[in-house]
Amino acid sequence: MKQEIKERMERIRKGEVPEGYRKTKVGIIPDDWAVKKLAEVSDIKTGPFGSALHQKDYVQEGTPIITVEHLGEQGVVHDNLPMVSDFDRNRLKSYVLKRGDIVFSRVGSVDRNSLIRETEDGWLFSGRLLRIRVTTANILPNYLSYHFHQEITKQRIRSVAVGQTMASLNTQILKDLHVSFPPIRGEQNAITTILSDADAIIRQLEKLIEEKKEFKRGLMQKLLTGDTRFPEFTDEWDEVKIGDLIVEFSDFTAKNNQHEILSVTKDGICLQSYHFKKQIASSDNIGYKIINKGELVFSTMNLWMGSLDILKYPNIGLVSPAYKTFKINYDKVDGAFFEELIKSSKMLWFYKINSEQGASIVRRNLDLQGLLSTKIQIPKINEQMKIGQFIQEINLELNNLRQYLENLKEQKRGLMQLLLTGIVRVEVD
Template identity: 30%
Template sequence: MNNITLINIAKSQTGPFGSQLHERDYVEIGTPIVTVEHLGETGFTHQNLPFVSNEDKERLNKYLLEEGDIVFSRVGSVDRSTYVSKNEEGWLFSGRCIRVRIDKEKASPRFISYYFRLRSFKEMMRNISVGATMPSLNTSLMDNISLRLPNLIQQKKIASILSALDNKIELNNKINAELEGMAKLIYDYWFVQFDFPYDFAQGKPADETSDPKDVKPYKSSGGKMVWNNELKREVPEGWGSGYLNDLGNIIGGSTPSRNNPEYFTKDGIPWITPKDLSNNVGNKFIKRGEFDVTQKGKDSASLNIMPRGTILMSSRAPVGYLAVSIDEVTTNQGFKSFVPQLPYTTEYVYYKLSQMMPIIENNASGSTFREVSASTLKTIKMIVPFKGIIHEFTNKVNPIFQKQENLEKQNQELAALRDWLLPMLMNGQVRVEEKYQVGDGEIGMAAESPINKFIS
């Protein structure tokens, strides 16, 4: 291990300031700019990216990102950093960020990005930041950071192992995103466009008794639409109206007293907060949050235990996060959770709430923070389809839910394995042996390695 100052292996640069780039320069289509909000642990968040024109890209070309760069938050969460992949090459970074460009002859950029994710390094970054109210970094502070690194060959070996785990996580996420797109398309096609499969020969929604040649999409094939006075719109003939309350029991939550340490634990009854859901963005399912409650805590706050398959919906700070419970859970007061009741199912209720979220958010109220109450939810009207269509939809989408749940579980195991290996590989407790090196510098694991079941 060698002690090295960052300036000896890398160059730090702050992004363009307001005088160089203003929000008024943003365009609808162009070159993306990553900001602090887009920095993720294993990659950039690609949602809600601002864009600049090709002319501004040329003007700001010294701020273009290259594969292997590492982008830090310059203000606020100064311990946040993200590795730039091939996908983000040619993008720009904002003035609230610092780019670190590693000299590849002296160090492995991928290894350094993992080094920056060490808990001890993150703590050090928070300690060296300046500013009483808002922590901040500058290039001088970055340049003088001291690192303790193995030689370049070991760096590349370690980075290859950790990258294999992250690549598998990314692949699983891509598969889940494609599955999600399929499930949403089916829901929209059936329940928004009203083109659910209809057996016109038998005059009923298609089921296992239908001849495929008689099955066509309802509305676009001439299915009768009728005016519904309650909903003030046309719906398929035979469909009705109801309220969100019809989907199942709407259950709130509460918080046991923080003054009693006997009420909270790390291994008890899962207890979810809106913060847990914000940390879970990108996933559909959730098993537990940062804290569990004990039986005493549950009893003291009169918490309701909700079953697997409950749809958890944050009702304040903010309104609208959704997740499906994998096991029995409780929540704090920031939720209005739906326990589905037949004919409504977890799959249907999840997408129904997603579809109606703009209406739910519009019904939120409050001066300090906006919140939607259970009584308000019970007054929101909804379309009620044929029960049989909900059944057929569930049969189609349930295998997608199962696959997504399994992949999310696998990702949690992969992340736990990566986080367990990370400090031991970095401080030399675990070494990568030469006999595991194969191909063009890629690392193969021994046959008995527990990593093989994930990355093979």
């Protein structure tokens, strides 16, 4: 980065106004950039009220309706879209979307929004969304979409939302929102081209990661069941009880706040303060269970959904006494192999058949003794180690790709900060 740009960034960060810039309602921007209320450059409309659209109106085939869960950072997500008939589409024709529209979440995560592209032209938007349609030639919809995705704009939107229990937006709030943009459409177009090129690279890498994950899932299914084996191993697999591989234990705390409190989710063990953005456990955690690195923990109510893991970080922590904690018999199982095995589809099936549905559909009560008595087949330790080593190599490759993806996303955020505030100008003919 040029020294001139670094100095400009530092001055703006301090609240100083460099030559050729001015202070506005949206921050410090170039002198020639425009600042307008959203109402001056667009039409804003709320989705249909509940009385106009009911779940019973949905059909198997028809016109898709975009809801909050379909708002992605890089566009509309096309999974699990509700649909309505041609009759209802015509009845709701004032809520039909056009290419270049921007749809916002009206409640909850009010900074979520997506640009409508060619593939979504003609779709409908739900009552939980607001639609923005650019009405002037002075600003490009693509540019405005990126403007809404920069963090400083998201913060401003969150700050003006109303509601104590759940944030919400309305048309007036959005109408009063100020936006800034270069006066020359060519500069707007150049900025969006740079950012869309970055998005394309990110999408390609995300696709590669998903393909690698799918490859791993398929291969693990074969390796963990013996359908595929390394050629040097021909021995019969051993039949063992799950209870021969893990032994329940309970090591309770004797004083308060001995260690950090952990939560167990289907994505693994994590710090409770990170998962919930705060510690939700009681301030008095005497009697919580202590778990060490390499030990297994799971919830008896959510085990069938995959809520279990072996602690890798931190080296020691606390879990609620409602969790079950186990020592692993590492004389009989390789750590990497076992970690993959306990999360395999076959084991999830065993967890499910050993659980009975409780008060809710999600929560099931585990028959722990039934599970521990369940017999499974596993290879001898040398073959486990070979499989475990292979798994670690695949995981290392996936982790490297994920880290590269995060680096690319961080670089894009940096680009947005520079380009969408005018700290760096794009030269156009």
